[in-house]
Amino acid sequence: MKKKEHKECLSALVPVKDTLDVIGGKWKILILISVWEGNRHFREIERSIPKLSTKVLAKELKDMEVNKLVIRTVVNGFPVRTEYTPTEYSKTLQKVINELRNWGVNHRKEIFGK
Amino acid sequence: MKKKEHKECLSALVPVKDTLDVIGGKWKILILISVWEGNRHFREIERSIPKLSTKVLAKELKDMEVNKLVIRTVVNGFPVRTEYTPTEYSKTLQKVINELRNWGVNHRKEIFGK
C-alpha cells in the first residue's frame, strides 16, 4: 500500500488560512460591518462595538488597511480626524460572510433545535 | 439625527461567530480534511498533520465530535483503537470551505500579484 500524500491537502489549505487571517478572530467582521454601516471615524467605530478596546481596534484597522478592506485618510484639521471608508473590494467578502452566516444558522438547528 | 442601532448588526453576527468557532483556528479545517482524506485513527491523523500536538488534536477532536463533524468509536481490542469517521453532515462544510478557499486565492492576487 502506498503512503498517503499530504502535500496536496496542505497546499489547498493555504488560501483558506489566508482568508481566516483576514476575517477570522473576534473583531474583524464586526469592524467591517460597522464600517459598512456607515461608521467612519475611529471613536465612532470604537463606540459602535461594545467591549472593543482602543488598542485592538487600532491593530485590526491596520491589518484591514493592508488587506485593502478599508482606506484610511487623515482629514487635516482641528481635533485631527481620520476617516476609514470601506473599499469596493471589501464587498467581495459579503458572499463569504453570507455563507458563514447561513451555515451557522443551520448549525444551531443541528446541534440544539430540531 | 437618530442614534444608530447596532442590535441588528450584532444579532446577524452570532451565526457567523458560531461558524468560526467550529472551523476557525489553526487546526480544525486541517483535521477535517485529514479525516475526509481517509485518516481514521488518532495517531494516523496526528502524523498526517505536521506540527500538530497530541494535546491540541485531542481537544479539537472533542470539539468536532460535539459539533457532529466526526463520530468517535472505540474498537475494543488489542492495543485499543479509536476510529474517527467524518459525518455526512460534515460535508455541508465543503461549500463554506470552498468559498473561503476561493476568496483566499483571489485575495493573494489582490494583495501581491496583479
Add this chain to the structure above:
DNA sequence: TTTTTTGATTACCAAAAGGTAACTGATTAC
C-alpha cells in the same frame, strides 16, 4: 522480561493575545 504501540490525560512552562490606564499634541468650548 522488557520494549513498543495504542489513545489519550496531566502537569508544567513559554508565547501570544488582549485589557487598562496613562499620555501625546492640537484645538475648541467653558
Add this chain to the structure above:
DNA sequence: GTAATCAGTTACCTTTTGGTAATCAAAAAA
C-alpha cells in the same frame, strides 16, 4: 486657565493558547 475631544501609542499586567514530556493501562512483539 481648565476640561474635553480627536486618534492613537505605550507600558504594564492578566488571560488564553499551545507545546513538551511524563504517565496511564493493556497487549503484542522481541
